[in-house]
Amino acid sequence: MKHNITLILFVVVVIISSYFLVESPYLIGTIVILVLVLFVVIVLGVSFIQFNYFVKSINKGDNKEISFTFDDGPNPETTPQVLAILACENIKATFFVIGHQLEENKALLLKIHNEGHTIGNHSYCHTKKLTLFSTIHLMNDIEKCSVAIEKIIHHKPLLFRPPFGITTPRYQRALKHLDMKSIGWNIRSFDTIAKNKKALYKKITRKISDGSIILFHDTQQITVDVLPEIIQFCKTNGITIVPLPELINTRAYA
Template identity: 45%
Template sequence: MKHYLFILFYLFCNLFIYGFQGSIWVYVFCFILFSLIVVWASFDIRLGYFVNSITHKRTKTKEIALTFDDGPTEFTPAVLDLLNEYKVRATFFCIGKQVEKHPEIFRRIITEGHTVGNHTYSHSNQTGFLSASRMVEEIEKCDEVMLKTGNIQTVLYRPPFGVTNPNIARAIKRTGKKSIGWNVRSLDTVTGQAPAVYKRIIKKIRPGSIVLLHDTSEKTTLALKDLLLFLKDKKYGTYTIDSIIKPEHHD
């Protein structure tokens, strides 16, 4: 999938230009189309064009990964209570600033056996426009906060908003991270009600799915309760992202 879009685009433009030689608007059209494809590739982490991100586990076993972004927050304890009640382990991609704000909650995440990942220090709205060096700073500063607060290090990294581009790709390589995406997006930050979030997830989950949630609202907590009941009823297990990361071997 990584290069298919651009190969098809290249072939299409050659055919299009050949058929309409001499018109400047043909070139303008192709440039606009190319720009749209680049934007699409930047914002859809599942395409893996700029960064090879893990978006699911290849398995036929009925199990999924529950992942939570943007915490810890005041809503995280309720999420942890539910996960503990159902004996489920999840993966939390934490923002450095939030770890500083809620250090005790961050330590609870670790103590209760969940996996943590890096979600940058500030989760800047300008993420897609930052230089590679600035992105390295964002990742490394989050690492420093997590090490200081929870005495933990992680290779897991999730790009804010799922945005990838050449600068972010370079930053991920320089910091030795593994980019983690998803293939089930709950849209819990934009969907109005918990039942809609829950229904969207259960329609899309398959064995090996990685589900994107946010521990930032009561709505998500309510949807999670129904989701955990569903998983139990359908005999779905869960896995954490660290369990599918292959350790690197050095000579």
């Protein structure tokens, strides 16, 4: 794991610095700088899933095709609109759902599944506090979401997307124990904060490349509004949109 390598290098550099600077007035300053560098590396590793620092995540496919993924649903207002657009274009996407929202949206989750889309786990409680949970608590939260999904679609998901893309060593241990894969992205739409459809369209389309995994949210009206245009862009440029399991060559369910 990258974190272990970083810690080993940090210790080695501190030892070497201490040896050569043992009588130097710069020793303490050097160690302080090294500690700050380590802190920055850890913060970046926690915050950016693409770094694969604590958890090895799949952030892009190896093929020329791309995949659409949608987080934070199901939402009774916007998810059906997303489904209608995808159905019209015969596109299969992946929906990373939040467990606590399923109780009131069972029929909608079943509809997503029955229309051929993949269901992934996006945690049960979906809070940044998950990073503070113990490994056992984290495992229980993820498993609780998987159980809720399985009760509705009769399949247990193997794909997990960490809320907010935040990862820690506890996630690595939890996912290893649960035999689940962490799924990231290489294009983050930021549609939850986007205000301008044209700007959102440009932001996404200029980054599309072979193997792209695009992160949308099926909870946003602006996503519903821009989705047909992004699909048209892909069609015009000969870009094929395939299901995520096909793109990354893995199973979606146990």
